[in-house]
Structure formats: C-alpha cells, structure tokens
Amino acid sequence: AVSTTLPGSPVSRAEALDYCRWLARAGYLRDLGEEKFRFVPARNTGIKAPQIVRVTQVYDPNIDQLVARGPFTGRDDE
Incomplete structure (x- = not known):
C-alpha cells in the first residue's frame, strides 16, 4: 500500500x-x-498491471485476457 500511494490518491x-x-x-x-505474497516470474506478461474488472474479474492488458472470474470467497470484511 505504501509503495503504490500517490499524493492525493492514497491506497x-x-x-x-x-x-x-x-x-x-x-x-x-x-x-x-500471513498477508505475504510472492510474484510468480512465469506470469510476467508485460509492464501494464493486471486490472480487477467490475471487482469480480482480473484483466491483464498485456495479453488482452480475463485471467480470473467470479466472486472472491474468504474475505474477512464481509
């Protein structure tokens, strides 16, 4: 969150x-x-960040594909 925050646009x-x-x-x-993640080098598709579309999908603009769909389960804020 800290490394992605810009002035006027906090994350x-x-x-x-x-x-x-x-x-x-x-x-x-x-x-x-424990809220830790590691990047999978084999999934490096380009410089554009994958986008969550309509909060229920992940879109990767580098390969122009939806790569995950459906409601996310297991969230502790619901």
Whole structure:
C-alpha cells in the first residue's frame, strides 16, 4: 500500500491486500500466508498491471485476457 500511494490518491492496506488476493487467485502472486505474497516470474506478461474488472474479474492488458472470474470467497470484511 505504501509503495503504490500517490499524493492525493492514497491506497489503503485493505485495498492493497484485496488486490494481492485477486492476483494470487489469477496466478500472478503466490500467497505465502500471513498477508505475504510472492510474484510468480512465469506470469510476467508485460509492464501494464493486471486490472480487477467490475471487482469480480482480473484483466491483464498485456495479453488482452480475463485471467480470473467470479466472486472472491474468504474475505474477512464481509
């Protein structure tokens, strides 16, 4: 969250964690537990960040594909 925050556009810890969980679901990150994640080098598709579309999908603009769909389960803020 700290490294992605820009002046006038803060990113909360909860938002960053949700994004990381989606990227883990899509295979871009490995969930190490305890809110820690590791990048999966084989999923390096380019310089543009994957996007969560309509909060229920992950879109990777580098390969122009949706890579994960559906509601996320296991969130502790619901």
